[in-house]
Structure formats: structure tokens, C-alpha cells
Amino acid sequence: xxxxxxxxxxxxxxxxxxxxxxxxxxLGEEVGEYDGAYKVSKGLLDEFGEWRVRDTPIAENGFAGxxxxxxxxxxxxxxxxxxWNFALLAYDAIVNSAAKMYAMSGGQYxxxxxxxxxxxxxxxxxxxxxxxxxxxxxxxxxxxVCTPATPADALGLxxxxxxxxxxxxxxxxxxxxNVKGEVPDGEHLVPIGVADVKRAGADVTIVTHAxxxxxALQAADILSKELEVEAEVIDLxxxxxxDTNTVIESVRKTNRAVVLEEGWxxxxxxxxxxxxxxxxxxxxLDAPVARVSGLxxxxxxxxxxxxxxxxxxxxxxxxVKHVCYLD
Amino acid sequence: MATKxxxxxxxxxxxxxxxxxxxxxxxxxxxxxxxxxxxxTDKANMxxxxxxxGVVRKIVVEAxxxxxxxxxxxxxxxxxxxxxxxxxxxxxxxxxxxxxEDAEAADEAPADEAPTEEPATPAAPEVAVEPAEAPVVPVxxxxxxxxxxxxxxxxxxxxxxxxxxxxxxxxxxxxxxGTGPGGRIVKDDVEQAIATxxxxxxxxxxxxxxxxxxxxxxxxAASGPARLEAKDVELSMMRKAIASRLxxxxxxxxxxxxxxxxxxxxxxxxxxxxxxxxxxxxxxxxDLLVKATAEALARHPDINASxxxxxxxxHASADIGIxxxxxxxxxxPVLHEADRKGLLQIARETADLVARARERKLMPxxxxxxxxxxxxxxxxxxxxxxxxxNPPEAGILxxxxxxxxxxxxxxEVAVRRRMRVTxxxxxxxxxxxxxxxxxxxxxxxxxxxxxxxx
Numbered sequence: 045x046x047x048x049x050x051x052x053x054x055x056x057x058x059x060x061x062x063x064x065x066x067x068x069x070x071l072g073e074e075v076g077e078y079d080g081a082y083k084v085s086k087g088l089l090d091e092f093g094e095w096r097v098r099d100t101p102i103a104e105n106g107f108a109g110x111x112x113x114x115x116x117x118x119x120x121x122x123x124x125x126x127x128w129n130f131a132l133l134a135y136d137a138i139v140n141s142a143a144k145m146y147a148m149s150g151g152q153y154x155x156x157x158x159x160x161x162x163x164x165x166x167x168x169x170x171x172x173x174x175x176x177x178x179x180x181x182x183x184x185x186x187x188x189v190c191t192p193a194t195p196a197d198a199l200g201l202x203x204x205x206x207x208x209x210x211x212x213x214x215x216x217x218x219x220x221x222n223v224k225g226e227v228p229d230g231e232h233l234v235p236i237g238v239a240d241v242k243r244a245g246a247d248v249t250i251v252t253h254a255x256x257x258x259x260a261l262q263a264a265d266i267l268s269k270e271l272e273v274e275a276e277v278i279d280l281x282x283x284x285x286x287d288t289n290t291v292i293e294s295v296r297k298t299n300r301a302v303v304l305e306e307g308w309x310x311x312x313x314x315x316x317x318x319x320x321x322x323x324x325x326x327x328x329l330d331a332p333v334a335r336v337s338g339l340x341x342x343x344x345x346x347x348x349x350x351x352x353x354x355x356x357x358x359x360x361x362x363x364v365k366h367v368c369y370l371d
Numbered sequence: 372m373a374t375k376x377x378x379x380x381x382x383x384x385x386x387x388x389x390x391x392x393x394x395x396x397x398x399x400x401x402x403x404x405x406x407x408x409x410x411x412t413d414k415a416n417m418x419x420x421x422x423x424x425g426v427v428r429k430i431v432v433e434a435x436x437x438x439x440x441x442x443x444x445x446x447x448x449x450x451x452x453x454x455x456x457x458x459x460x461x462x463x464x465x466x467x468x469x470x471x472e473d474a475e476a477a478d479e480a481p482a483d484e485a486p487t488e489e490p491a492t493p494a495a496p497e498v499a500v501e502p503a504e505a506p507v508v509p510v511x512x513x514x515x516x517x518x519x520x521x522x523x524x525x526x527x528x529x530x531x532x533x534x535x536x537x538x539x540x541x542x543x544x545x546x547x548x549g550t551g552p553g554g555r556i557v558k559d560d561v562e563q564a565i566a567t568x569x570x571x572x573x574x575x576x577x578x579x580x581x582x583x584x585x586x587x588x589x590x591x592a593a594s595g596p597a598r599l600e601a602k603d604v605e606l607s608m609m610r611k612a613i614a615s616r617l618x619x620x621x622x623x624x625x626x627x628x629x630x631x632x633x634x635x636x637x638x639x640x641x642x643x644x645x646x647x648x649x650x651x652x653x654x655x656x657x658d659l660l661v662k663a664t665a666e667a668l669a670r671h672p673d674i675n676a677s678x679x680x681x682x683x684x685x686h687a688s689a690d691i692g693i694x695x696x697x698x699x700x701x702x703x704p705v706l707h708e709a710d711r712k713g714l715l716q717i718a719r720e721t722a723d724l725v726a727r728a729r730e731r732k733l734m735p736x737x738x739x740x741x742x743x744x745x746x747x748x749x750x751x752x753x754x755x756x757x758x759x760x761n762p763p764e765a766g767i768l769x770x771x772x773x774x775x776x777x778x779x780x781x782x783e784v785a786v787r788r789r790m791r792v793t794x795x796x797x798x799x800x801x802x803x804x805x806x807x808x809x810x811x812x813x814x815x816x817x818x819x820x821x822x823x824x825x
Contacts, residue, residue: 330558
């Protein structure tokens, strides 16, 4: 077990998969000469050459569409967006081309492509550069959506995504690149669509994903120390397909749930999770399921307002107290 | 085609209705718009009409029973038609989810249990009769205030897991007090009930709602010898609605206040004369107040009562709580059966109770179980104040100082000794008029003290 950063884990996943399969190639803005805006592709140009690591013009819809075409004829492109905010320009290529091709061609063309890049708020990047894209893609049949929170999951999920025969939207955490964690030696694959219990507990289930996993774990520590409430933290890891079974199993044990996400509340990932819980675990509930999400406003630039908008351990604790009838 | 007659929703807030009277009998032929039955709702008594003609084949719900909106109350069809399927459906809609366990419960009208077990099947307003084959149309509930009312109109609020645990443990949810929002019974409450055994059948401190089937039932008085019995009065729809609305408005006990100014001259004169005769013993002003309160309660049993959730309990005796200030708070020793005690006995027992209250030497039964309280701040030169009711009592008298002041007597200004009392009333139990009648009696006794000696 080595301790590496989330960034290094992604770099390792790309390298291992490019070594394993010569059809895997990387394209995007500044992925080559500059080693990637967040240095995820560091060293890959030197190692694999310009045919496998392509710098592109600033034209997201163009290079995303190029990737879809390449995937249709047998290559396995990994398209990097500098951030997912810029991928809005490529929404048509992802949603209308990549996600639909298999069904619309009657199964003649599958599209084994990975779209990846950072999402979510960072520090004072304001309204246009702080968005959580997870629900925008989770809504689309034909896509898979991975949102790893730890180095080990980043490594294992990116490798699985590259090997998957369907288009995968891979949302990395902009604030997670420097997070360190243990990563298994040797080949490490994490199956797509399987949640992970990041912390076991008997009193309340916190269902979350991506960066909010760390917020939930902080909240769980405080809850344990100050209120003797043991929270079970479930990291969905992928928001499409959703691993409902792990969630339901946990709620049947704890009888209470808080669903946490960084994005906006309306039609968010949490809305779907709550729906699953109320249908599958109705008889297990002791309180209505609570949701914690980012506030329903565009992200503000001011530091104080940004702190207010993004969920914090404190807001999670409030919600947990509410479902445990402790407030 | 046979049709079912259902309990129609006759007002927007109606969740259940009491079948007051059937206007038809089994075997009667009815035409559309004939009146079938009279229903008591939370607002008024209304008729249910037949929408289709036919013969009344079966009366499912007997007069006097209360059933939720949507419940089948009767079946109309042709004389030779097979109605067994509808009968089965009617039976199913009546039986509650927890199995009936003891014989006592089995004897009760099943109609009374239905509201607590199953949400009412929504029925469109004004449709009293619907075709048997018609699918139940789901109604989207948009009025959320309606939901808040449900806990006091028969439906028990309980979290799903708490309901399941109670089912498995054979516990009657009606006997558990919910600690969640709006009185919701939550997992903790059921676990506690299982641990203490407090909600097992037969150990109830408060009678279960199902006991009300006979209308009025009796339970032994909680305090004192069992020579008299407390009387439970079943709640009318109006009483339920009043309780629900007023509780929402001002917390668990909806208070209102009545103030009266009493001429104390004759009472104080009488006391003076008495004290000369019984010296060195003496009767205090407070003893006069306790005596007058007890006598007035005896004449107004509807004031000597408690809200018991699904009924009002009229107490067997007037047990008067006397608020006594102690070093860091107050305690209310109880003068039990004050309505059967003379003034001197009241004075002696009260003096003893108050002395021991100040020494913190009261036994629990000496400060528990009051049915009404008196709080006197006259010695602090308070003209008038309002006191907070100590549940489950339904009222408390707040007594101010007796002061000499000019009042108009027979057209002339005269100086009189006047005392202001303010009665706090639990509006679920006491209405303005009934409270005022009590207070009028109380006042009359002090103004004509012979009244309370008789």
C-alpha cells in the first residue's frame, strides 16, 4: 500500500491503461506540452508521444466530437476538459452523440470514451467556474457517471471507465487533487456502480459522493465525539448507475438518513436517493429523510458567501440532529 | 349493479364522521336523492343521499359509530344480487392492521378502530354512492394544514419503523405518547414502551381510544377511596375540532383568561368573627378561597375536569392545589376532596401542608393529583395576574390583593374591600361561558359566604 495523491492516482491510471491498450489516447486543452492544467497528464507526452497525447484548440464541442468519432471506429479516447464548466460547450457531443449512438444505431456502434476533468467549487472561482455537473449527466440514459472521492477510488474507477464499452463521464474534485490516501499496489479496479461504506455506524446513514464524502466524514467524527451519534457514511462513488442496495441496506439498519451533495437541490442526486429510500425502505424510516445540498443560487465570488453556499460539517450535523430528533 | 355507500367528505377538513342515524332500513327501496343517513361531521350534522336507486341490502356501519371518510357504510343493490364481494371489501376496510388480542377489544365496534389504523380512502365531496367497480381515484393533497389536524381527529402519527416495531411487539400505539414533531411516535418511544411495558394491553394509565365504544365509560378515581367513580365523556366532533384548532393556536394547553372583581367585605367580616370564636386556631383568607373554589367546582363538574387526549374526564372530587412559594421555586400541595371538607378542616390541613411544603417534607401523593389550583399573590400587593395551568388540570385561579377602593353601590360611591381573581382556563375543556358560570358561582359564594356553608 502506497500513499499517493488523488492527482498521482489519476496519472497512474492513465499510464497503466495506455501501457495496457495502445488504442487508449488522451486529448484536450494543454494535456501535452503543459502536462495538463492540473498536471494529471504529467509526463505522458514524453512517454507515449504526440499520437497518443494530443493538445487541442480551445474548442470543446470540436474535440469532444472528434473523440466520439474516434471511439465509434474502435479507439478508446480519454477527453480531458480543463474543467467541467467548459464542457457545457460540448454538451451536444456528450449527450446527443456519445450517449445516444448505441441505441440509435441499433447496437452497431458503441462509444467507449471517457470524458474527464474537475468539477465542483474550489476557492472563489465564482458562478461560472464552481458548478457541480453530476446531475446534468446523471439524468442522461446512455451515460455512466463516476465521482471518486479518494485516491484509491480515482485510480480504480478511471481504469474501469477506460475499459468500459460505454461513454463515461468522470468528474474529479478540483479540491481533491492534493488529497492523499492509501492505494493498493498492483492492478486495482473499482467496479462502476458500486457504493462504498466509508465509515460504519448504527445511528444514521449519510449518503453522499465526491468531495462531500470528506465533509460527511468530518461531521461523523464530530457527531461521535460530541453527541455519541455514530453515522454511517456511504460514498456512492458513481451517481449513474446508482447503487441503491447499499443505501437501502444501511437505512434498514439505522432507520434515519441524510442525503448530502455539493450541487443544487432541485432535481439533484439527493432527490433520486430520497425517492429510492422512501420507496424501498419506507417501513424502516423513523423520520423523514433530510437533504443537505448547496444553496439554490449561483455561486458567489465573496469568500464569506461561498462558505455559506457550500455544505459544511455544521449543516450536515444540523440535519443529522433533526432526523435523530435531537434538535 | 350493486353500489357501496361510503362516508362522504362533507366538509373540507372532515376526516371521519359519526353515523348519527339511518333514515332507511335493510330491505327498503330507495330512489336517487333519497336521504339515507344523517352524519355528524366536525362542523355540522348533514345528510347523505342516494345517488342511485335500489334496495338497501346491507347496513354495514351501525348508528353511533365513527368511521373515516371513504369507509363503506352500506350497500345498495337489487334484491337478488350477489353482494358477497362488496361485503368482503366492507369487512376488510373495517378491520385494523394489528390483530385484536383480548376479548374485551374484540367486543368493540370495529368501526371505532378503523380511523386509527388506516388512512381514510379519499372520496370526492358530495359523492355518497359510487359504483362498486369504480377505481379509487387518488387525491393529491395540497392543503398541508389539513395534515396537521390529523393527529387529533383519530389518526395516530407514527413513524413507519415505530409502527412496524409496535406491531411486532403487540403494542397499542394509542397508549404511547409520541415525542417527535407534532406528537409523532418515533422509534425511541416504542423502545421505551417495550422496556417499561407501559403500553401493553391492560396496563393502561389512560384508557385506550377503543374503550370509548360504549359512549361513556368509567374508571376508578385516581386518588382517594373508590367510593365514587370518575366519568369519561366521549368527545363530540365539535369538541375534537375545538381542541385541535385551539391547540394549534397556543401550544399544548390553549389558555384563556377570565377576570372578576369580588367584594370581600362580608367574607372578611365572617372570617374575623370565626377567628374570635376558634382562637387560637384561625381561618386564613386563602382557606376561604379554597373552600369557595371547591364548592363552586362541586356545582360545576365540567370545570373540575381534564383533557385526556380523546375524551374529557370529570373528576370524582375537587382536589385543590395550593401554590406555595418555596425558596427556589414553588410547589403545589394538594388538599384532596376539599369539596367534602368544612372550613376549619380545610384551614387545619392547609396549614399543615403549607408548613411541610416549605420544609420540603411532602409525600408525593400530597403534591400530586390536583384537579384545580389556586395561586394567591395578594400578600405581595399584586392587584391582578394570570397563572399558567398545571396540566392535566383544566384551570387555575390567580388571586390578587384585597384592597379598599371606591365603588358604586346602589348609585352611591362607597369604599369597599375588593379582590380581583383571574381564572386561566384550558379551552379544550372549558368554554368562555362555562368558565364564566363557574366564576360567577365562586364570586357569589365569597360575596354571600353563607352560600358555601350550606
